[in-house]
Amino acid sequence: MKITIIKPGLLSTVQDMGRYRYLSQAVPVSGAMDELAHRLANKAVGNDDHCATIEFTYADASFKAETSILISYSGDGAFLVYQGELMPAEKPLFFSAGSVIKLISNPIGARTYLAVAGGWNVPDVMESKSTYLTAGFGGYKGRALQKADVLVGGPNLNEISNKILKQLVERSLIYPNWCISRNSLLPVKKREIRVVLANEICWFDATSILSFLTNAYTVNLRSNRMGYQLTGKPLVRKVTKELLSTAVTPGTIQVTGSGDLVMLMADCQTTGGYPRIAQVAAVDLPLCAQLKPGDTIEFAEISRDEAEELYLEREHDLLLITKVINLKYTQI
Amino acid sequence: MIKEERYSGTNIPLKIYGLSEKSLTVTFGTSIDNDLLDLITGFNQLLLENPFSGLITTVPAYTTLTVFYDPLTVKLSDLPGENCFEKVSEHLNKIAAIIIEKSNVIAHHLVIPVCYGGNFGQDLLTVAKTNNLTETEVIDIHTAGQYTVFMIGFVPGFAYMGGMDNRLSTPRKELPAAKIPAGSVGIAGNQTGIYPMETPGGWQIIGQTPLKMFDVNRKQPSLLKSGDRVSFKAVDQEEFNAMLKQEYENHYH
Numbered sequence: 263m264k265i266t267i268i269k270p271g272l273l274s275t276v277q278d279m280g281r282y283r284y285l286s287q288a289v290p291v292s293g294a295m296d297e298l299a300h301r302l303a304n305k306a307v308g309n310d311d312h313c314a315t316i317e318f319t320y321a322d323a324s325f326k327a328e329t330s331i332l333i334s335y336s337g338d339g340a341f342l343v344y345q346g347e348l349m350p351a352e353k354p355l356f357f358s359a360g361s362v363i364k365l366i367s368n369p370i371g372a373r374t375y376l377a378v379a380g381g382w383n384v385p386d387v388m389e390s391k392s393t394y395l396t397a398g399f400g401g402y403k404g405r406a407l408q409k410a411d412v413l414v415g416g417p418n419l420n421e422i423s424n425k426i427l428k429q430l431v432e433r434s435l436i437y438p439n440w441c442i443s444r445n446s447l448l449p450v451k452k453r454e455i456r457v458v459l460a461n462e463i464c465w466f467d468a469t470s471i472l473s474f475l476t477n478a479y480t481v482n483l484r485s486n487r488m489g490y491q492l493t494g495k496p497l498v499r500k501v502t503k504e505l506l507s508t509a510v511t512p513g514t515i516q517v518t519g520s521g522d523l524v525m526l527m528a529d530c531q532t533t534g535g536y537p538r539i540a541q542v543a544a545v546d547l548p549l550c551a552q553l554k555p556g557d558t559i560e561f562a563e564i565s566r567d568e569a570e571e572l573y574l575e576r577e578h579d580l581l582l583i584t585k586v587i588n589l590k591y592t593q594i
Numbered sequence: 595m596i597k598e599e600r601y602s603g604t605n606i607p608l609k610i611y612g613l614s615e616k617s618l619t620v621t622f623g624t625s626i627d628n629d630l631l632d633l634i635t636g637f638n639q640l641l642l643e644n645p646f647s648g649l650i651t652t653v654p655a656y657t658t659l660t661v662f663y664d665p666l667t668v669k670l671s672d673l674p675g676e677n678c679f680e681k682v683s684e685h686l687n688k689i690a691a692i693i694i695e696k697s698n699v700i701a702h703h704l705v706i707p708v709c710y711g712g713n714f715g716q717d718l719l720t721v722a723k724t725n726n727l728t729e730t731e732v733i734d735i736h737t738a739g740q741y742t743v744f745m746i747g748f749v750p751g752f753a754y755m756g757g758m759d760n761r762l763s764t765p766r767k768e769l770p771a772a773k774i775p776a777g778s779v780g781i782a783g784n785q786t787g788i789y790p791m792e793t794p795g796g797w798q799i800i801g802q803t804p805l806k807m808f809d810v811n812r813k814q815p816s817l818l819k820s821g822d823r824v825s826f827k828a829v830d831q832e833e834f835n836a837m838l839k840q841e842y843e844n845h846y847h
């Protein structure tokens with residue numbers, strides 16, 4: 263399975279679940295910003311969650327199928343359109359060679375993931391296919407996709423992908439009648455980000471902590487895959503000593519010298535020296551990944567135990583989705 | 595080039611806080627010093643030799659060691675505890691108990707060749723002037739010291755090294771340079787460091803090493819790791835070029 267990029271869009275990179283084993287050498291995690299959408303796109307074509315997808319930022323992109331392809335997409339940055347028709351998300355989609363597929367804007371969010379049966383085949387760098395642009399390694403030649411780039415899926419499809427493909431080809435369908443419901447996995451309030459208070463919480467005065475948990479913050483233009491700068495009421499510190507740099511991770515919310523908030527995202531540095539006020543609950547990081555400059559969010563405090571429970575619950579739901587799809591196709 | 599040295603560590607009670615659902619941080623102390631670093635290095639080595647089920651990786655820093663894990667695996671493990679945080683903490687405390695008996699840490703010592711000054715170290719004169727020294731004195735002092743890698747951070751393979759002679763202490767540049775070449779050796783405050791790749795940066799650049807400090811094709815991509823001991827050896831431009839050629843050949847052949 264092969265596609266050619268006709269129009270790459272603002273920023274399109276190959277990503278997977280990230281590069282976790284080299285953090286001590288200051289290699290960032292990288293990987294899909296919206297890991298949930300990445301995984302659901304993979305699941306919809308029968309892939310393992312770790313297969314590489316293409317992360318598109320906003321829309322205004324298009325590609326051409328050079329061979330027949332089995333793909334799927336998930337995320338809130340764009341809709342896939344084929345011959346003027348909107349294609350459903352979180353479903354396997356079959357297109358014959360020569361088909362041109364466009365991404366048109368979805369005003370809700372920022373990022374969309376395109377999976378192909380077997381995963382996008384780029385070389386592994388430090389055990390991951392994720393692109394890390396700053397150092398120029400991973401993904402497709404260590405860079406963002408450009409016009410005329412050719413991406414190849416596979417080469418080998420697993421049993422489920424083969425069965426999905428066979429069913430669609432035999433019945434001359436673009437897609438089947440089932441889909442994964444991403445919304446059922448996400449909270450209703452998509453602008454309320456749950457957080458666990460962080461280790462340096464006592465470095466801030468009580469009014470500031472209250473202000474952090476009650477005021478709205480706006481994602482400003484200086485936001486990218488490394489992190490988001492948030493505009494809102496600046497926080498005041500009561501402890502002014504320096505923090506010796508220590509490990510940080512995507513979802514860490516740091517407070518800079520001027521009292522502004524920075525939410526670290528997928529490509530963030532592995533260590534940081536700003537005091538941390540909170541850590542975004544892992545289950546709500548996908549919501550953050552869909553934020554655009556100008557979007558406003560509020561924070562809601564949960565306990566460390568609740569965050570872990572929510573995480574385990576989400577993982578069990580995701581395992582269940584894979585089981586259901588497998589069951590559906592083993593009966594064929 | 596690499597020889598081994600032994601350092602001893604001491605035990606202290608573990609202070610642990612959660613970083614995320616997948617990580618927690620052990621705080622070993624509050625200030626930068628070699629004994630503390632050796633303790634962290636020793637603890638880290640012992641943990642990696644005796645991992646718990648679900649351990650993904652660890653990140654040592656100045657006074658902390660952060661442990662990353664897979665909550666699904668940890669939750670199913672038979673470690674005592676109600677949740678992953680408690681289960682992992684339990685394992686780490688067991689490691690801390692062992693470290694009293696096995697208190698020897700193996701630190702690697704690496705010698706890094708550096709071509710000082712000229713185009714390779716455009717801020718050598720700044721460092722000399724700031725400290726009322728000649729350029730030669732700066733080089734002599736810099737090569738006489740033994741440095742400790744406290745942390746790898748900022749960009750892949752960037753080593754923050756302490757132990758520099760106070761006589762070389764120089765503040766960062768007021769305006770960071772847009773492009774610092776890979777291999778540049780810099781000074782910021784009382785630390786010295788090497789830029790592994792071309793990036794913007796604010797450190798005062800005194801020289802350049804021909805060694806590849808970060809190479810994705812190596813088993814350990816970063817040449818240095820936390821806890822390593824480093825010294826610098828001055829080389830001239832001819833030696834620099836020969837070494838650079840050698841590094842290039844190692845990389846591509």
